[in-house]
Amino acid sequence: MPIQQYSEPEFDPYGDQRAAGSLDTGRWMAPVAGTPLAAVLPLPGSKSLTNRELVLAALADAPSLLREPLHSRDSALMIEALRNLDVSIEEREGEGGYGPDLLVTPPEELTGSTSIDCGLAGTVMRFLPPVAALALGPVAFDGDESARRRPMRTTIESLRAVGADVTDDGRGALPFSLFGTGSVRGGEVQIDASASSQFVSGLLLAAARFDEGLTLRHVGEHLPSLPHIEMTIAALAARGVVVESPEVGLWVVQPGAISGLDVRIEPDLSNAAPFLAAAIVAGGTVTIERWPASTTQVGADLEQLLPLFGAEVRREGADLTVEARGLRDGGPLPGIDLDLSRGGELAPAIVALAALAGGPSRITGIGHLRGHETDRLAALAAEINGLGGAVTELEDGLAIEPRPLAGGLWRTYEDHRMATAGAIIGLAVPGVEIEDIRTTSKTLPQFPELWKRMLGEAPAPTSGLAF
Numbered sequence: 001m002p003i004q005q006y007s008e009p010e011f012d013p014y015g016d017q018r019a020a021g022s023l024d025t026g027r028w029m030a031p032v033a034g035t036p037l038a039a040v041l042p043l044p045g046s047k048s049l050t051n052r053e054l055v056l057a058a059l060a061d062a063p064s065l066l067r068e069p070l071h072s073r074d075s076a077l078m079i080e081a082l083r084n085l086d087v088s089i090e091e092r093e094g095e096g097g098y099g100p101d102l103l104v105t106p107p108e109e110l111t112g113s114t115s116i117d118c119g120l121a122g123t124v125m126r127f128l129p130p131v132a133a134l135a136l137g138p139v140a141f142d143g144d145e146s147a148r149r150r151p152m153r154t155t156i157e158s159l160r161a162v163g164a165d166v167t168d169d170g171r172g173a174l175p176f177s178l179f180g181t182g183s184v185r186g187g188e189v190q191i192d193a194s195a196s197s198q199f200v201s202g203l204l205l206a207a208a209r210f211d212e213g214l215t216l217r218h219v220g221e222h223l224p225s226l227p228h229i230e231m232t233i234a235a236l237a238a239r240g241v242v243v244e245s246p247e248v249g250l251w252v253v254q255p256g257a258i259s260g261l262d263v264r265i266e267p268d269l270s271n272a273a274p275f276l277a278a279a280i281v282a283g284g285t286v287t288i289e290r291w292p293a294s295t296t297q298v299g300a301d302l303e304q305l306l307p308l309f310g311a312e313v314r315r316e317g318a319d320l321t322v323e324a325r326g327l328r329d330g331g332p333l334p335g336i337d338l339d340l341s342r343g344g345e346l347a348p349a350i351v352a353l354a355a356l357a358g359g360p361s362r363i364t365g366i367g368h369l370r371g372h373e374t375d376r377l378a379a380l381a382a383e384i385n386g387l388g389g390a391v392t393e394l395e396d397g398l399a400i401e402p403r404p405l406a407g408g409l410w411r412t413y414e415d416h417r418m419a420t421a422g423a424i425i426g427l428a429v430p431g432v433e434i435e436d437i438r439t440t441s442k443t444l445p446q447f448p449e450l451w452k453r454m455l456g457e458a459p460a461p462t463s464g465l466a467f
């Protein structure tokens, strides 16, 4: 059954909370899993693919059609921002039940004299400044209060290095302004992308439109989220732009045109993580439909990661299924020792599972999560410890000791993945109350509805599964 589109008036993803009177606050009592799961779930489009394709469509030399794109706060912010730069984005009836497709028509010339609200979206704040630098006229960037804490210095300094005029207050963060002249010189640039792969992706997405193209070298200590850079390179290749990478941390893009494209967006495999993790906690099976046969999405790593917790992962046609015995029948999960630098986006779900394990875990390579929607290392440690856990922050990760957990408030820090991590723990621990489930609208507004559907709408039992 296709998922309903969140913007359709008859669909209310917060219906339960409205009935319970908690809609105004977003408070959400995480349901405990009673019986083993047997869920088959559709998932909406990938945030990372949708926002890349929107940017590339805006820079292309012909219209593009995005089929089955994500419709969420992050994609809405990207659409709004591009419209402010004079890009035409029209809704077209979609086929799969995932909401409208998007027809994107680039303007003759991108126009500034506008402002861009980045919300809390890393893809908007790191991908759009190079686009705005190509526009004619000033563009002011700002975002949510918490967005002003996310690292932006590399974007600001690299744009100056390619010849753009940027003014900021020197904090290396939002807000800042660009004064576009209609073109960007480009050329050779060195950056430190240790804090985010999005600094690299943002420059590469626009580089073919720079007068001299771009030779970009990463000189920092870490390069996180490599699959997201590969996703950028693949999205460019599909539009006729070759990114040469003669060595790790060096990318060369020649100046040239970006083609229009008719492209179907894959489901968001990172958003599959909490649902697939649920099978490990509750037992039974969770199946995600339309799992791509091959992909650059780091969520594909779940196929290797979830078996570390004893799950079986199998593909049948276009479905991916995770089957597990669950805490009730299978006992505590094994602890794990993992470098997650490739897939920091998956860390909150993996850490939630580790918090339910019977042995110690270390998850490293994720120091850059301190610059995500919130400082995710501090937030995960604080919230798990608040339920009775024993999590220690490391310089680049978390160490998790096994402890029995008890219910309590799980704060969400405006972070969608904090909310879903709390929901995973709440499957096994009665009384976990998520502070604001509405944060999931950043990339998956249907989360409460899908979670309920996954649980078969069974009434929550009173006893937990863990320990």
Ligand SMILES: O=C(O)C1=C[C@@H](OP(=O)(O)O)[C@@H](O)[C@H](O)C1
Pocket: 047, 048, 049, 122, 123, 195, 196, 197, 198, 201, 224, 225, 228, 344, 345, 368
């Ligand atoms: O390019 C992208 O679409 C993303 C890159 C990653 O950012 P970081 O490298 O900052 O972790 C990822 O965590 C984020 O959710 C999306």
Ligand SMILES: C=C(OP(=O)(O)O)C(=O)O
Pocket: 120, 121, 122, 123, 345, 372, 373, 417, 443
């Ligand atoms: C880090 C994330 O988002 P953003 O694109 O805002 O960086 C995320 O979704 O986990």
